[in-house]
Amino acid sequence: MLQIDLWKRVLIWLTCVVGLLLAMPNAFYPRVEAHNDAVADREVGIVNENTEALIAGWPSFLPSRLVNLGLDLRGGAHLLAEVKVEDVYAARMTSMWPEVRDLLRGERSTVGTIRQQPGPETELRFKISKPEAIQEAASLVRGLARPVTSITGAGASDIVVRTEGDTIIVELSDAEKLASDQRTVQQALEIIRRRIDEVGTREPTIQRQGSDRILIQVPGIGSASELKEIIGTTAQLTFNPVVGRASDPDASAGVGNKVLPSLDEEGVYYIVEAAPVVTGEELVDAQPSFDQNNRPAVSFRFNPTGARKFGDYTAQNIGSPFAIVLDDEVISAPVIQAHIAGGSGIITGRFSVEESTNLAVLLRAGALPAELTFLEERTIGPELGQDSIEAGRIACIVAFVGVLVFMFLSYGTFGVFANIALIINVGLIFGLLSLIGATLTLPGIAGIVLTIGMAVDANVLVFERIREELKSAKGPARAIELGYEKALSAILDANITTFITAVILFAVGSGPVRGFAITLGLGILTSVFTAIFVTRVLIVMWFERRRPKTIEV
Structure with missing residues (x-):
């Protein structure tokens, strides 16, 4: 007898409702995105007159996760860097x-x-x-x-x-x-990730390419030069003993020493010992602040090892200058007035508030272990990303409408049930993408378009099987039941093999290939669910109400 238990029906419809609710924020993308940004700003203490209004722009009881847009859809910056190991x-x-x-x-x-x-x-x-x-x-x-x-x-x-x-x-x-090469590239990769995360960008792609190269793609950032400013500074902070001063960059420094320019004093160079007393690797915190003259500065704090070395050096060298060096430039060279215990201090210089904030971010994220050389850089404007979104939307609509019309003309009422399931299917895909925080790219849109075409394939198998059973003079209820039973193995075989392909693409691919694999894999799961369960529930509910003596598929 053609029937589905009540608890199964409730579970199927509950799954559909939850999936569509998770997908709903993507239909109001700008509003939800502004809401999420305002909430994130409020959590870190950044509040202005528009913050509460933006937060109130989306109900808090509704899901607010969005499908992140990739570099090719949102615009942003692309860099390929080489680490000088x-x-x-x-x-x-x-x-x-x-x-x-x-x-x-x-x-x-x-x-x-x-x-x-x-x-x-x-x-x-x-x-x-x-x-x-x-x-x-x-x-x-x-x-x-x-x-x-x-x-x-x-x-x-x-x-x-x-x-x-x-x-x-x-x-x-x-x-x-x-x-050392392995450690250096891995450390550079993690520090780049921390620096970009500090700025608050969404879903960056940071991955190793080859033995000493790193690919960096950050959606939503203004330009490649802006991205280079965030990650390109080595930010190697050291505290070096001062040997002397000079006015000539080619002055004789002696073995074990080096000549460095002063950042504050034009034409002044310091001769410092090459081996530092303490390095930025021993910093545990750095924050923007102000000095006693209310000028922007950066306060810092060392770990116990660095604090001990710094304290011992200052105790033994009272009256001597020492240089605070950032990326081979002397920020300042104060004279040690007293023993500096506790491992904390302040870096002063000719900073603006923005420069002191950026320096604190760089020091807090950690120093790059080696210099980066940028081999390739591209800026993708948001207009190009918008064009990609429009092209993808048109492709989805054309594919969607074509499949809906074909199914209705081929299978009549049963085609309408398949179309309803297809609409739910697309909603479930976006719901799952939002739930796992996936990034949607152009190849990902291609995966969705492909899924739309494949989604009705299972229904076609079922409906054709029902037609065959009706020809053998079986009743409508029995024909529908046998159609689903006998088509199940073919549906599972076809989708399992495709899902295995998606898994392999995800495992061995990178970037755009993974984006395609994710949407294809999720689309297969939702397609099987809607074909086997959703269309069957719709057909059973229709059959229970109409009780037709004969059916046309």
Whole structure:
């Protein structure tokens, strides 16, 4: 007997209602988006005269999740950056010199005095005054080696120490360079993500490409140059001892020192020690603030390790200047007036309020481990995105209307039931996309258009099977029941194979391919649900009311 239990009917219609409710905010996209932005601003304390009005523009008891629009629909910026991993090698050698120097000074009676020598940035070169002890000195330095922390470098040391005449040369091993490259790109990727998240942009695409490149796509941002300002600054903050001042950028700095320009004083250069006392990696917080003269500044706080090093240095160097260096520019070079305990301080300079806020964001997100070189940049205007949306909307409408007309002309009343299920199907797709916070792109729209065409395929199989059963002189109720039973296996086989394809596309694809795979996969799930359950409920409800003796499919 053709029937469906009451609890099944309630569950089917409840699923449809929930799905359509989740999809509804997308029909009022600008209003809901403004509501969501206002709520987010209020949570972080940004309130103006329009905030409450925008929040009241959408009822709080209704769902407010939206389908995020991708770069090709919303407009935005596209960057392809290359990470200069060699910078990390040079930084490692620079930071290693104080450790080597202190180690060999403790063995001065054996190796004599030591003096750093010029050489490639990726190498540490130094001589000792007792050449006959060079092998012993090299052996001592090898004792500073640590195991490489990677699976591929298991058992290898992080440094290689060799001698050339009376010179000892230290450099990173090949295994450590490989591991360092992996860490550097991954760290750069995470810091870029944090910096973009701090600005509050929606659904950025940040992913690794190749061994040392990063693809960055941020919808809704004004231009590629604006995006470069957010992520392009290395923001490497260091506190370096000052050796002297100079008016010439080519002044002799000496080995182990470097000449850096002053940001505040034009034509003034500082000679500082290359090895910093404390680095920005030991910062735990940075906030925009104002100095005692009410000028914009940035207050900072170190972690316990950084606080201890900073406190010890200031205690031992009262009366001496030290340089606050950001990306190889001296922001300020104050004289240490007293022991600075507690690990907190303030960075002053010729900042505007916006510059101090941006600097605090960069420092809080962390320093990029190496410089980025931008190989490709594109700005996609919102007008182009709007054109894409219109083109996608037209494609969906044409496909939708074509399928509705075809089904009605082919199957009459049963075609109307299939059309109702198709409308619900599209609503469910957008409801699921909103629920999981997916990003809709042009390939995603193509996936929806394809789903619209495939959605009625299951109904066609059922209706054709019902026709076959009616030809064998079975009653209408039995023909409908057998039509669904015998078509079920074919429906499941066809959709499972397509779903497997969507899963594979998602697993091995990236960017636009994944967008297509998501909408295709969700469309298959909703299509099977509406074809097997929704159209069947509609047909059963119609049959129970009309009780026809014969039916035309």
